[in-house]
Amino acid sequence: MTRTDQLRALSEEHSAHNYHPLPIVIAEAEGAWVTDVEGRRYLDLLAAYSAVNFGHRNPRLTEAARRQLDRVTLVSRAFEHDQFGPFVAELAALCGKDMVLPMNSGAEAVETALKTARKWGYEVKGVPAGEANIITFEGNFHGRTTTIVSFSTDPEAKDSYGPYTPGFRTVPYGDVEALRAAMDATTVGVLVEPIQGEAGVNVPPSGFLTAVRELCTANGSLMLADEIQSGLGRTGTTFAVEHENVVPDVYILGKALGGGIMPVSAVVADTDVLGVFKPGQHGSTFGGNPLACAIGREVVAMLRTGEYQERSRELGAHMHDRLGRLPSDVVREVRGRGLWAGVELRGRARPVSERLMELGVLAKETHETTIRLAPPLVISRQDLDWALDQLEIALKD
Numbered sequence: 472m473t474r475t476d477q478l479r480a481l482s483e484e485h486s487a488h489n490y491h492p493l494p495i496v497i498a499e500a501e502g503a504w505v506t507d508v509e510g511r512r513y514l515d516l517l518a519a520y521s522a523v524n525f526g527h528r529n530p531r532l533t534e535a536a537r538r539q540l541d542r543v544t545l546v547s548r549a550f551e552h553d554q555f556g557p558f559v560a561e562l563a564a565l566c567g568k569d570m571v572l573p574m575n576s577g578a579e580a581v582e583t584a585l586k587t588a589r590k591w592g593y594e595v596k597g598v599p600a601g602e603a604n605i606i607t608f609e610g611n612f613h614g615r616t617t618t619i620v621s622f623s624t625d626p627e628a629k630d631s632y633g634p635y636t637p638g639f640r641t642v643p644y645g646d647v648e649a650l651r652a653a654m655d656a657t658t659v660g661v662l663v664e665p666i667q668g669e670a671g672v673n674v675p676p677s678g679f680l681t682a683v684r685e686l687c688t689a690n691g692s693l694m695l696a697d698e699i700q701s702g703l704g705r706t707g708t709t710f711a712v713e714h715e716n717v718v719p720d721v722y723i724l725g726k727a728l729g730g731g732i733m734p735v736s737a738v739v740a741d742t743d744v745l746g747v748f749k750p751g752q753h754g755s756t757f758g759g760n761p762l763a764c765a766i767g768r769e770v771v772a773m774l775r776t777g778e779y780q781e782r783s784r785e786l787g788a789h790m791h792d793r794l795g796r797l798p799s800d801v802v803r804e805v806r807g808r809g810l811w812a813g814v815e816l817r818g819r820a821r822p823v824s825e826r827l828m829e830l831g832v833l834a835k836e837t838h839e840t841t842i843r844l845a846p847p848l849v850i851s852r853q854d855l856d857w858a859l860d861q862l863e864i865a866l867k868d
C-alpha cells in the first residue's frame with residue numbers, strides 16, 4: 472500500500488458519514504500551511520472554502536479567543552453579555568448598516584435573510600399573504616438546508632430531498648433581461664452571490680451587480696448579497712459588491728467571520744429591513760455567543776486596517792498575471808478577483824488536483840474541469856510563487 476493509499480484508507484475509516492474529497496488527514500496547521508498525520512506539509516489553497524482567509528491559527532485571532540476563554544464563553548440567551556453590543560456595532564459599521572443578526576453557519580444566515588425578505592415583503596411592502604417570491608440564480612450555492620436546496624440547480628445538492636419549498640424563481644446568472652422578466656410586484660428579494668464560488672469562481676458580466684441593484688430599487692425588492700465566500704477581503708475589497716460600487720440591502724456573511732476558529736455568521740441590514748424581527752421571533756442558541764462575538768470583533772478589527780484587502784489585491788494581481796500566462800492548449804480560461812481564481816482546464820481537473828497534492832499544494836477541483844485557488848490572505852509572495860510553480864509542473868505532467 473502506498474502512503475497515499477494508507478492515508479486515503481485512514482481518511483475513509485474516519486469519515487464514513489462525512490465525505491472528504493482530498494485523501495489526507497490533517498494534524499496541524501499554521502498560517503498558509505497544513506501538516507498531515509505523517510508530518511508532510513502542504514500549502515493550503517482552499518482557504519475561501521474552508522473559512523481561513525486570515526490563515527490557520529492567526530495569532531491575533533487565537534489570542535482574542537484565548538482572552539475570551541478566560542472570561543466567559545457561552546451564556547443563556549436570557550442574559551446580555553459584554554461582547555455582543557460591541558460586535559454587532561462594529562460589524563454594522565464595517566458594512567455601513569444599522570443592525571446585525573448573528574447566527575452560526577452560512578446556511579443559517581441565508582435562511583435568516585430569506586425569512587427577513589419574506590417578513591419584510593408581507594409587513595412592509597404589502598405583498599398578499601403567501602404570495603412572496605425570491606429570485607435566485609442558476610449555479611447558485613447557498614448551503615444545504617431543505618429550503619436552500621429547493622432552489623439549487625445542482626442535482627447532487629437537490630435530488631431526493633423534495634418536496635421542495637415553494638416561492639423561488641431561478642434565472643440564469645448574469646442575465647439581466649431574465650431577471651427583469653422574472654420580477655413582479657410579489658418579488659420581495661433577489662438572492663445573489665457577487666461571484667459564484669462553488670460553481671467555479673464565476674464572475675458575472677461587468678454591470679450585472681449594478682443592474683441587480685437598479686432592478687431591486689425600481690421594483691421595491693431587497694437585494695440580498697451572499698458574501699459568505701466572496702466577502703471579508705477575499706476579492707481585494709471588504710465585499711465583492713464593492714467592485715461595482717453596489718450597496719445591497721442585506722449582507723449575508725459567514726465562513727471567515729469566525730476567523731477559522733468558530734462557526735460565526737451574520738445578516739447585516741438597516742433597521743427598516745432587519746427591524747421586522749421583534750425580540751423572540753428569530754434567533755439561535757449559539758448565535759451571538761460571547762466567544763463567537765470576541766473572535767468576530769477581532770476579524771472586523773483586522774479588516775478595518777485594510778491590510779488584508781490590500782494583500783489580496785496585490786498578490787491577487789500577481790497570481791492572475793501568472794495564471795494568465797499558462798499555456799492556452801491546457802487552460803481554457805482563468806476567472807476570479809483578488810486571491811481567488813477558478814482555472815478552467817481543457818481536460819479533467821481531478822488528476823491535476825491529485826498531482827498538486829503530491830507536490831505539496833492543496834487545491835480542490837470543482838465541476839470536472841475547474842481548479843480553484845484561494846490561498847489564505849496571509850500567504851507570502853514567495854509561497855504563492857512556489858504554489859504557482861507547482862501548478863505549472865502539474866499541468867505539464
Ligand SMILES: Cc1ncc(COP(=O)(O)O)c(C=O)c1O
Nearest residue numbers: 576577578612613614668699700
Ligand atoms: C456563497 C455561500 N453561501 C452559503 C454557504 C453555506 O455556508 P455553510 O457551509 O457555512 O452553511 C457557502 C458555503 O460554501 C457559500 O459558499
